[in-house]
Amino acid sequence: MYVEALLGPHAEVGEIVAWCEPNPARMDYYDGLVRSAGLTTLPARYEPDDLEKMVEVEDVDTVVVTSPDHTHAEVVARAMEAGADVVLEKPMTIDLAGTRRIVDAAERTGRDAVLTFNYRYSPRNAALKEVIASGEIGEVTSVHFEWVLDTMHGADYFRRWHRRKDLSGGLLVHKASHHFDLVNWWLGDLPSRVYASGALRFYGQANARRRGLIRRPARGTGRNGRSKDPFLLDLREDPRLTSLYLDAEEHDGYLRDKDVFTAGITIEDNLSVLVDYARGATLTYSLNAHSPWEGYRVSVNGTAGRAELEVVERGAVLVGKDGRLVIDPSVVDVPEEDEAPVRPRAQRLVVQQHWGKARTVPIPEGPGAHGGGDDRMLHDLFRGVEHDPLGRAAGLLDGVRSVVVGIAGNTSLETGLPVRTADLRLGLT
Numbered sequence: 001m002y003v004e005a006l007l008g009p010h011a012e013v014g015e016i017v018a019w020c021e022p023n024p025a026r027m028d029y030y031d032g033l034v035r036s037a038g039l040t041t042l043p044a045r046y047e048p049d050d051l052e053k054m055v056e057v058e059d060v061d062t063v064v065v066t067s068p069d070h071t072h073a074e075v076v077a078r079a080m081e082a083g084a085d086v087v088l089e090k091p092m093t094i095d096l097a098g099t100r101r102i103v104d105a106a107e108r109t110g111r112d113a114v115l116t117f118n119y120r121y122s123p124r125n126a127a128l129k130e131v132i133a134s135g136e137i138g139e140v141t142s143v144h145f146e147w148v149l150d151t152m153h154g155a156d157y158f159r160r161w162h163r164r165k166d167l168s169g170g171l172l173v174h175k176a177s178h179h180f181d182l183v184n185w186w187l188g189d190l191p192s193r194v195y196a197s198g199a200l201r202f203y204g205q206a207n208a209r210r211r212g213l214i215r216r217p218a219r220g221t222g223r224n225g226r227s228k229d230p231f232l233l234d235l236r237e238d239p240r241l242t243s244l245y246l247d248a249e250e251h252d253g254y255l256r257d258k259d260v261f262t263a264g265i266t267i268e269d270n271l272s273v274l275v276d277y278a279r280g281a282t283l284t285y286s287l288n289a290h291s292p293w294e295g296y297r298v299s300v301n302g303t304a305g306r307a308e309l310e311v312v313e314r315g316a317v318l319v320g321k322d323g324r325l326v327i328d329p330s331v332v333d334v335p336e337e338d339e340a341p342v343r344p345r346a347q348r349l350v351v352q353q354h355w356g357k358a359r360t361v362p363i364p365e366g367p368g369a370h371g372g373g374d375d376r377m378l379h380d381l382f383r384g385v386e387h388d389p390l391g392r393a394a395g396l397l398d399g400v401r402s403v404v405v406g407i408a409g410n411t412s413l414e415t416g417l418p419v420r421t422a423d424l425r426l427g428l429t
Contacts, residue, residue: 001374002064002087003030007037009375010382017058018044020051025248029240051075055082062087069174070167073098076113077105085112087381091177092399094169096407099400099426106396114381115399117181120392121373121380123364124311124347128298129186129390131307131351131361138304140187143283147179147296152317154269154289155231158203158260163267165410170267172196172413173406176287179296180275181394181402183285186300189277190401190428195418196409198271202290208261216259230319233257273409274418292316293343305353315343400426 019027031042046054063079064087072093076086162168217229235246245256275283295312352358366372385393408419
């Protein structure tokens with residue numbers, strides 16, 4: 001996303017001067033994008049150990065960090081200490097130690113950090129923010145937030161490095177930091193206490209055996225006429241995945257397409273969280289990673305009424321006659337059957353005050369992913385925020401406030417007890 005933005009609509013704003021990446025095959029792939037944009041000078045190449053040298057020699061202004069979550073704290077701190085600002089993909093990091101390291105580096109160096117919470121920019125989420133901020137439903141008393149990941153997108157977290165909690169922090173950190181940031185932003189409030197419950201109940205070897213899934217297809221057997229297992233991912237079916245992962249295996253041994261029903265998964269696939277907020281509202285949150293459809297529902301109760309946002313991002317995951325599924329869940333729809341779907345791709349925001357009739361709030365739609373949200377975020381990121389009364393741009397403190405819910409939730413999962421965020425001493429205010 002960032003590379004294509006800097007090679008396309010924001011090319012005159014900044015220049016990509018270097019890659020800092022341990023795998024040469026992946027740098028080859030992105031060099032190809034640079035060439036396709038008509039540029040003859042390719043970015044310089046650096047290994048992660050030479051991050052500081054890269055910042056100095058290439059006169060780097062900003063480092064865009066898209067590395068695995070467990071590396072964020074080290075990479076961000078080193079980039080700041082070398083003299084660069086940072087654009088950081090969510091989540092901020094995976095644990096308390098990493099959060100403290102980033103905050104300390106920012107305070108010590110005075111460098112800037114921007115967190116890329118693109119869901120804030122999605123028009124439907126911005127519309128809900130406007131409703132709450134207007135006071136139409138009064139003071140918020142409670143929020144219910146349900147997010148379901150389907151058996152294509154949700155399963156993907158259990159194939160990759162995300163399947164290990166020591167690398168990703170689990171879905172409460174990696175995925176749900178998006179969602180907790182939304183609630184923090186919608187309410188303009190701070191999470192004060194967190195209680196979580198959850199487990200690995202669908203994916204993994206033990207769950208598969210309980211359901212009789214004992215013999216699993218071999219890696220690389222493919223779906224097209226060789227294996228009909230819809231959970232099997234064949235990297236050869238997508239040129240991008242082939243270049244970035246299959247052709248890159250010889251350099252680092254990383255496997256992008258592990259079986260979701262094998263051993264070694266240490267993250268949860270079903271999660272429920274209760275969050276108290278400083279001004280008195282309560283959030284009930286649930287996440288399921290093996291739903292037959294994908295989307296979310298948010299209900300916001302207030303002293304004067306209620307707002308309900310429902311989003312269907314994909315109504316079904318279907319298997320075609322050739323046994324193939326759509327690989328990229330973020331931008332491509334799975335074709336529906338000829339008849340009208342029961343759950344069509346749609347979004348709806350309904351507001352109803354006490355003693356009044358319900359009304360639908362129009363949601364503007366823009367080009368690009370997330371209803372145009374990604375384009376708006378990239379504009380603010382590379383060109384600066386001109387005027388935004390909704391305050392969608394997220395900084396370091398927003399990153400801390402979002403990740404603290406997942407970190408506290410993981411602690412609660414371990415202890416079975418609620419966790420007060422103030423006890424984590426992260427300076428949320």
